[in-house]
Amino acid sequence: MDTPDEKPRQRTDPTKTTTETLRQAGKQAGKIVRDIATVPPRSVHPALVPGVSVEETGRTYRTDPLVFGVAASFTIAFIAWGVFAGDNLAGTTQAVLDWVVEYFGFFFTTIATVILVFMLFIGFTRYGRIPLGRDDEEPEYSMFSWISMLFAAGMGIGLVFWGAAEPLTFFENPPPGTVEANTLEAMHTAQAQVLYHWGPQAWAFYALVGGAIAYGAFRRGRTPLISSIFAPLLGEGRTTGPLGRTIDVFSIIVTLFGTAASLGLGALQIGHGVEIVSGIGELGNGVLIAAIAVLTACFIASAVSGVSKGIRALSNINAVAALVLAFFVFFVGPTLLILNVIPSVAVQFLGDLPEMIARSASQGDEAQMFLSSWTIFYWAWWISWSPFVGMFIAKISRGRTIRQFVSVVILVPAAISLVWFAIFGTTAIQQQMDGAGLTVDPPEEVLFGVLDNLPFPLITSILLILLISIFFITGADSASLVMGTLSQQGRPDPSRWVAVVWGVLVGVIAAVLLVTGEEGSGLRSLQNVTIIAALPFAVIMAFMMVAFMKDLRRDPMILRERYARAAVRHSVMAGLEEYGDDFALVPVEYDHSEDDLAWIDESEVDDSLAEVYATATEAIDIIPDAGADAGADAIPDAATHADPAAALAEDTAESVDEAGGTAPTER
Structure with a gap:
């Protein structure tokens, strides 16, 4: 007889119960x-x-007259403004820049950190296993070609331009509230600050845009456009309507100014290199414009040849040239000091990161000046480059998983930047401590001055000019292709005439910005326009994270789990x-x-x-x-x-x- 505590277990038909349970x-x-x-x-x-x-959707592409027409008209109007009222352009951009920094400086510094955290989250959680393509798709390019192309397009000219100049600048004028200038502590603080500007947070901007586009195009079948990223928020129909087209127009404009700023920096450095190698003295603006014209013709020729033929070949050549120059400076420069600096700076970067992130205008005018001159400019620069670099690395990253993508796009270039600045920056600082008398004004002369204090200065200067020129070509090449894609409803290989039009306009803007206004205001105008153009796109990137996350949560792999x-x-x-x-x-x-x-x-x-x-x-x-x-x-x-x-x-x-x-x- 069962006790009250041992009531018989109610048994039912296993088939019926199981069926009902499984149905539920x-x-x-x-x-x-x-x-x-x-x-x-x-x-x-x-x-x-x-x-x-x-490609499997059977989608056809044509030139979008509204997107192309509005962006081209705005560009031509800006060029005319620079040609006929250069001083007015310089003054206006400075006034607008002051307003942007005062009221939106905090937004630039905040969104840089938020985007980095977001990309690390999706890369190293369950979403990291999602491929940027079909489940069984293999990567299109080898690892070396992949890294070479994204690195050359990402920040090639900037690394050469600032490789020695920025560390030396922070060595002589450390960030406010840090260390005493011209000391060993200043050397490490300078390198950590440089890595903050050029490291993981910089590449996180590219990773967000590139990852979202690659996922949408190669896994969701969407057109490779910036506007298509917002399909989860706006719906597929609205991304092709006025709002989606406005996003694409903004993307083209910000790409134009970001590319022009970088090409202008490259032209300044090439011009100074030609002065040194030729010994003909200071070059005028006419020679700089001629150099831009020649290089523009070269990158247009590369663009119309296609990614696999033009950019990949040039990127691989440039990677080898950069390695040769870096190894040369490493071995003939302060080798042991460089080897000791690399791990020290990596650790100090992590230790100083909270302080660098927290730096704001609330800490005084000196901090505000530093942020507007350096950090905010850099975040705006990376944002302005993110549409075209993101679209370009999306094109070459097909078949990679999100974890591979985030690891390589964010961490590998950051590690390369650490080594690059450790080699050239430490060499410049060591020479300065030994009384070399280097000057950081103008910055385009610093690296040539460093090479002049090492063996074979003529050969290395020629190699440096070649390196800058190829970076110039690959950067503008990528930009013209991407702007062509944006103008033709996402066409992966835009028409040649469209790529040529945008290539010419990029070269013209670079030339105009270099000679705009009073003497010496060219570089300032480049920086001002870059920051101003980046602000609207920074807002777009904030919503981009929301759209991308919504997409990933609906991925078939996540659904199956x-x-x-x-x-x-x-x-x-x-x-x-x-x-x-x-x-x-x-x-x-x-x-x-x-x-x-x-x-x-x-x-x-x-x-x-x-x-x-x-x-x-x-x-x-x-x-x-x-x-x-x-x-x-x-x-x-x-x-x-x-x-x-x-x-x-x-x-x-x-x-x-x-x-x-x-x-x-x-x-």
Whole structure:
């Protein structure tokens, strides 16, 4: 006789209970999918889509007259302003810059940190396994070519221009509230500050734009446009409407000014190099304009040849030239000091990072001046370059996972920048401490001065000019292709005439900005225009993070994980409720005749996917565990059911086990 504490466990028909339980589990998993999924196309279950490339959509491209016309008209008007009223342009941009820095300086410094944290989050959490392409797609380029191309397009000219000048500047004038100038402490603080400007936060801007575009184009089948990133927020229709076109126009304009600023810096340095090598004395603006014209013709020729032929070849050549120059300075310069500086600066950068992030105008006029002259300018510069660098690295990063993408795009160039500035900056500082008499004004002369104090100055100066020229070509080459893509509704290989038009306009703007206004105001105008043009796009990037995150949460790989976890979790709960500890989840054969047990909505499945569902002949069933004493005969015939959720759960569990981890907890 049973005691009150030992009431008999109520047993029901295992087949009926299991069927009902699994139907409920399937409905719950289906609800998760319906709540978070956007189905492309509507008849395809979102968890089964392996990725759709933009080429597979059959989309056609044409020149968008509104986007092209508005952006080109604005550019021509700006050029005319510089030609006919250069002094007025310089004064106006300075006044607007002062307003931007005063009221939006905090926004630039804040968004730089937020974007870095966001990219590290998606790169090193469960989202990092998502590929930028189909599930089984292989990378298009080798690792060396990939890094060479993104590095050359990302900040090539800037590294050469500031490689020795910026560390030496901060050595002689340290950031406010830090250390005493011209000391060993100042050398380390200077290098840490330089890495803050050129390290992970700089590349996070590129990674956000590039990753979002690559994901949309190669996994969602969208056009490779900045506006297409906002499809999760605006809807597919609105991205091709006035709002989407406005975003693309802003992207073209900010690319124009960002590229022109960098090309202007390169032209200044090339001009000074020619003065040194030729010995003909100071060059006038006419020679600088002629140099820009020649280089513009070169990068237009490279652009029309295509990425794989032009940019990849030039990037590989440039990578080798940069390595040769860096190794030369490393071995003939203060080698041991450089080797000691690299780890010291890396550690000090991490220690100084909170102080550098927290620096703001509230700390006084000196801090405000430093931020506006350096940090805010750099964040604006990277933002202005992010549309074209992001679109370019999206094009060359197809097939990489998000984790690979974030690791390489953010961490590898940051590490290279650390070594680059350690070599050239430390050499410049050491020479200055030894009484070399280097001057940081103008900055384009510093690196040539450093090379002049080392062996073979003529040869290394020629190599430096070649290096800058190729960086000039690859940067403008990439920009003209990207602006052509933006002008032609996302066409991956824009028409040659469009690339030529934008290439010419980039060269003209660079030349105009160099000779605008009074003597010496050219570089200031470049910086001012860059920051002003970057402000609207900084706001766009803030919403870009929201859109990208919304996209990733709907990715088929993430859906499968949620789908599997929901099905298994509810199956386990049902088993515990029905059988207590005496149950197991085992694979059983799926009987296709029992259609009344199917829970998948037939409206979501078309004929092309019928075979996918039909092959899911194994599923998870709940059976009572008879224990060791009963033997195999005690196990009842397993109930059959149509539960693709369970099959997907099994596949996901296997893939997780193979990856050496477990599925993350559902939020």
